[in-house]
Amino acid sequence: MTDTPREQELIVSKQILSIEQTFSTGPIMGHFLRELRDNQRIMALRCRANGRFLLPPREVDAWSLSDDLEWIEVGPEGTLCEFDVVYYASPDPLTGATRNVPYVIGWVILDGVEGLSPLWHLIHTTDIPALRHGLRVRAVFAETRTGAMEDIVHFEVLNTGETGP
Amino acid sequence: MTTDAFTIAGKMALPYQYFAGATSSRCIVALRDEKKILASRCERSDRTVFPPRQVCDLTFEDLSDNWVEVSDRGTITGFTIIRYAEPYQPMAPPYVLALIRLDGSDATLTHIVHSEDIETVAIGQRVNAVFAETPVNNILAIRHFCCVPTDSDSP
Amino acid sequence: MSTSKRKHRNVGIIGCGMSVFSSHREEVNQPEMIHEAVAEALADAGITLADVDCVVHGNMELFEMVHQPDMWHSLGSGVVGKSGLRLTTGGTTGMTLACAADNLVASGLHDVVLAIGFEKLQEGHTTGGISNMADPLWGRKLQAGALTGTTAQAMIDEFGKERACDAAMKLRIIMDEHAALNDKAHRSFGLERRYIKELTENSPPLVGELRMIHMCSQSDGACAVIFAAPHKIKEWNANPAWVVDHETVHREENVVFTGTKSTHRVASERLFARNGITNPREQLDVFEMYDPSAWWGLDWLREFLLLEGDEHLKMVENDEIGIQGTFPVNPSGGVMASNPIGATALVRVAEAALQVRGTAGRHQVPKEVKRALASGFGGTLWSVLMLLARDEPQGASQ
Numbered sequence: 001m002t003d004t005p006r007e008q009e010l011i012v013s014k015q016i017l018s019i020e021q022t023f024s025t026g027p028i029m030g031h032f033l034r035e036l037r038d039n040q041r042i043m044a045l046r047c048r049a050n051g052r053f054l055l056p057p058r059e060v061d062a063w064s065l066s067d068d069l070e071w072i073e074v075g076p077e078g079t080l081c082e083f084d085v086v087y088y089a090s091p092d093p094l095t096g097a098t099r100n101v102p103y104v105i106g107w108v109i110l111d112g113v114e115g116l117s118p119l120w121h122l123i124h125t126t127d128i129p130a131l132r133h134g135l136r137v138r139a140v141f142a143e144t145r146t147g148a149m150e151d152i153v154h155f156e157v158l159n160t161g162e163t164g165p
Numbered sequence: 166m167t168t169d170a171f172t173i174a175g176k177m178a179l180p181y182q183y184f185a186g187a188t189s190s191r192c193i194v195a196l197r198d199e200k201k202i203l204a205s206r207c208e209r210s211d212r213t214v215f216p217p218r219q220v221c222d223l224t225f226e227d228l229s230d231n232w233v234e235v236s237d238r239g240t241i242t243g244f245t246i247i248r249y250a251e252p253y254q255p256m257a258p259p260y261v262l263a264l265i266r267l268d269g270s271d272a273t274l275t276h277i278v279h280s281e282d283i284e285t286v287a288i289g290q291r292v293n294a295v296f297a298e299t300p301v302n303n304i305l306a307i308r309h310f311c312c313v314p315t316d317s318d319s320p
Numbered sequence: 321m322s323t324s325k326r327k328h329r330n331v332g333i334i335g336c337g338m339s340v341f342s343s344h345r346e347e348v349n350q351p352e353m354i355h356e357a358v359a360e361a362l363a364d365a366g367i368t369l370a371d372v373d374c375v376v377h378g379n380m381e382l383f384e385m386v387h388q389p390d391m392w393h394s395l396g397s398g399v400v401g402k403s404g405l406r407l408t409t410g411g412t413t414g415m416t417l418a419c420a421a422d423n424l425v426a427s428g429l430h431d432v433v434l435a436i437g438f439e440k441l442q443e444g445h446t447t448g449g450i451s452n453m454a455d456p457l458w459g460r461k462l463q464a465g466a467l468t469g470t471t472a473q474a475m476i477d478e479f480g481k482e483r484a485c486d487a488a489m490k491l492r493i494i495m496d497e498h499a500a501l502n503d504k505a506h507r508s509f510g511l512e513r514r515y516i517k518e519l520t521e522n523s524p525p526l527v528g529e530l531r532m533i534h535m536c537s538q539s540d541g542a543c544a545v546i547f548a549a550p551h552k553i554k555e556w557n558a559n560p561a562w563v564v565d566h567e568t569v570h571r572e573e574n575v576v577f578t579g580t581k582s583t584h585r586v587a588s589e590r591l592f593a594r595n596g597i598t599n600p601r602e603q604l605d606v607f608e609m610y611d612p613s614a615w616w617g618l619d620w621l622r623e624f625l626l627l628e629g630d631e632h633l634k635m636v637e638n639d640e641i642g643i644q645g646t647f648p649v650n651p652s653g654g655v656m657a658s659n660p661i662g663a664t665a666l667v668r669v670a671e672a673a674l675q676v677r678g679t680a681g682r683h684q685v686p687k688e689v690k691r692a693l694a695s696g697f698g699g700t701l702w703s704v705l706m707l708l709a710r711d712e713p714q715g716a717s718q
Contacts (some may be wrong), residue, residue: 011185011193011302017385029167032595033457056458062572064270084469088526090447117578120459148173150396151456179448181385184440186349219352222395225359225369300431 025147031071037147042075042139044113051116055110075110078154081118082107085128087106102128108137108155122154131157143145169313186220196306200296204270206233214272216304234266237294238313241278244286253304261286265310277309291315325565325594327426327716328697329551332553332560333677333708335546336670341506341658344442345540347483350389354438355396356543358542361434361544364679366556372546373430377416378407379438397436409451411610411698412568413437414543414665418694418706422563423546431486433449438665445659453699460558467535469528472615475606476529479630485529489516490533494612494642495678499653501683502641506539506658533616534656541660543667547701548610550712560678561692561708567591570702575583583703584623584695590703592626602627606648606675607691608668611655624695624705643685651675653685665696669706676677676708 024031028045035041045054049066053074062065083106089098104125107118124140125131137155145151185193188205196199205228206216219229244263248255251304262274274296280286282288292310300306337360339345339353339564348356362368375397377390388407390399392600395628409416414437422437447467475484492511499508511519569587588600597603611617621641622632635641641649653670655664672692674680689710696704 008187008347009190009194011190012182012346013185013303014180014182015385016178016180018178019176021456022178023173023175025168025169025171025173025457027168029457030171033173034169056455082470082473084527085523086467086527087524088467089446090451090467129443146173147171152249163253175458177452179382179385179452180447181444182385183386184346184349186352187347189349218395219348220355220396222398222400224354224363224597225398263680 016059024064026059028057028059033147033149033151036141036149036151037145040108040141040145040151041073042110042119043071043073043150044117045069046072052115053113053160055113055117072112074112075108075119076141077127077153078108078110078113078119078137078139079155079157080106080123080131080135080137081109081133083131083133085131100114106132106137106155121149121152123157124154125157127157178196184262186219186250188217191232191305192217193306194200196304198294198301201235202235202237202267202294202307204235204267204272206231212271213269215267215270215274216272233269235270236318239265239267239270239292239310241286241288241290241292242266243274243288244278246283246286254257261290263310265292274304276304278312279309286312289315322680325623327585327713328428329426329652330550330712330716331422331425332355332545332550332558332565332712333545333563333669333705334548334553334555334556334558334560335363335367335544335671335672336362337364337544338504338663338670339540339542340398341414341437341539341541343506343540343610343658344392345440345539346442347630348349349468350384350386350438350440350443351396353396353430353440353540353547354393354544357361357438357542357544358396358398358400358434358436363500363591364548364559365548366565367432367546371552372398372402372434372671374403374405374424374433375409375415376420376424376433376435377407378409379411380410380449381408382429382452383444383446383661384440385444390503393436393438399435402434403430408662409539409698410663410676410702411612412665412696412702412704413565413662413698414667415669415694415696415704415706417569418545418547418563418669419566419568419704421545421608422566424704425547425549428549433547435547435666437660437666438543438662439662440540441538442659447496459623460543467527467530469526469530469615469618474560475619478609479633483527483633486516487636488534488614488618489520491618491636491641494636494639495611495614495617495650495654495656498643498683499657502652502657503682504658505653506537507543507655508657516687530613532616536612536655536659537657539658539660541658541663541667542658543663543670545670545673559677559679560671560712561710562712564707564709565591565595565708566704568673568702568704571705572700582620582623583701584620584697585626587695587703587705588626591707600693604687604693605687606651606692608650608652608672608675609654609694609695610665610668610695611650612659614656617649617654617656620695624693640677643683648685648687649684651680655684663695665691665698667702668694669708672706672708676710
């Protein structure tokens with residue numbers, strides 16, 4: 001038929017996929033989140049078979065495959081073992097909103113936890129260059145709590161001058 | 166047994182886009198601007214297909230330059246009546262969604278069929294395309310199909 | 321954990337195809353882009369669609385926001401009337417496709433299997449899609465796509481800032497030089513070695529010392545690889561790269577802390593032990609690594625090659641990983657040059673196969689390639705390795 005035009009119009013369909021979701025906590029995460037909400041307590045599971053702490057708490061330890069687990073209260077203070085200073089403004093996947101940068105994500109070994117089982121959360125600091133491994137931090141709980149990870153607003157850096165192990 | 170299990174409301178909201186590609190774009194522009202229905206013809210498999218495609222899915226022949234104009238009239242080869250409402254539907258129920266083989270095409274397309282009395286729609290019903298009056302960049306450039314009398318223009 | 325694997329029969333890669341890799345492919349839709357790779361793979365193998373028994377198809381979930389693409393991609397994939405599978409394992413999808421195709425032929429279920437990986441990242445939201453991989457109750461709010469600066473920080477702590485940053489940028493420049501030799505590569509900037517410090521300092525930081533220039537591209541593209549049984553290879557007088565073995569290792573956590581063994585190292589230890597590799601730098605001739613950033617590429621050399629101390633830094637500082645070097649890494653330019661994520665790990669297999677078959681063109685390494693290693697990476701530290709060889713492996717049942 002006719003020749004294809006040199007500058008062809010190319011069709012694009014632009015959409016936003018927006019889906020309401022409902023997540024089931026299950027009894028284990030449910031217990032953890034309820035303790036955050038009702039008692040401002042951070043509960044970890046300890047595997048009796050190998051002593052490993054589970055954060056997030058799971059029904060079975062992935063290493064020992066044992067479900068012989070006990071709840072142990074940990075924190076709310078702890079030691080910063082790794083952190084990321086994020087300059088890239090990635091979207092919040094729950095809302096599509098762009099996050100303010102820079103912000104700090106940290107991995108905290110809470111007091112009472114044995115081994116490398118950190119809790120992953122936001123770290124609040126006004127002095128990013130001063131961040132270093134071993135800083136002492138403490139969970140700051142939200143005034144209004146809903147039974148979600150956001151019941152901890154962030155971890156604040158403690159000015160103790162002390163560094164952990 | 167007591168349980169701590171409960172549910173948490175969540176949401177996922179992410180933007181995306183889909184590029185029709187050069188072949189499908191040509192077809193949509195022809196529907197929209199010229200009210201012409203362009204199909205692809207594969208000589209090797211002896212098939213004319215609408216919606217068109219760049220490559221024949223059976224023979225892998227390049228069909229990107231093998232355009233054939235097909236009729237705006239066709240025959241219903243299958244249909245269903247949508248009787249429930251949900252937000253992503255193109256119109257309020259009840260309406261007929263049908264498989265339509267256009268005259269000159271060997272493939273069927275899915276589209277909406279308008280009828281004075283949807284309960285009388287049947288396989289074999291003759292239909293013709295009604296084009297959208299405002300520009301639309303997808304298959305709804307054909308707004309819907311309308312039922313026409315069977316004896317007036319059988320192919 | 322299984323340390324022994326036995327194939328019912330050998331499997332060879334006889335055809336590789338790749339679409340153009342680019343940040344934008346508005347002129348083709350998804351099935352049409354896939355078709356470019358499929359048509360090239362069939363032509364490379366010298367066979368037709370009728371010779372293919374089964375199509376294995378995969379990409380990342382949530383990246384293009386479309387459902388069941390294996391079904392409507394049949395317009396370009398060639399699966400119509402054939403057996404088909406869809407797989408998705410995050411960033412390792414491409415390598416999992418290769419493992420599945422190898423298993424399907426090795427088991428005797430199919431004689432000829434076509435593996436297809438694709439991604440059209442322009443159509444979706446990559447970091448948004450990746451962030452949704454995190455447990456919705458635990459980490460989805462925190463996940464910043466696939467970006468982390470912890471590796472950079474650990475290397476700076478271990479080797480000092482200047483040496484670590486220079487080594488990471490040297491690796492980045494070498495990859496850029498390789499990409500210039502690869503006609504399919506999405507991008508090659510012409511980075512110059514004399515500006516090594518400026519290139520680092522002037523690049524905007526993303527997370528910690530991970531900067532924009534260290535990071536992989538976001539590409540649209542597809543890759544297709546054809547796996548065949550020995551009697552078909554003989555019948556067609558094909559030029560095969562034999563699949564010797566593959567290994568998959570992953571774990572629950574998505575961060576590796578100092579003092580724990582990486583999944584990469586475990587994967588290498590298992591693969592090498594099964595295949596008599598005691599000195600990988602001597603016994604392997606080229607390595608196509610899934611290196612999402614210059615920092616990870618640098619750090620992972622040590623893990624995959626089971627090195628200690630600063631050997632991996634020296635390999636980069638001494639140009640050993642260059643295409644002319646003693647142990648070429650990513651002669652294709654790697655993932656920093658092109659990253660259509662669901663295809664990327666399959667591209668590593670394809671590129672390793674091209675090197676073994678001697679058909680890589682301008683980016684063919686000058687030394688003889690008897691054995692090549694390819695890696696895939698994704699998700700919660702998934703690590704998948706595939707070992708290819710010029711000579712047909714011994715020991716299969718038939």
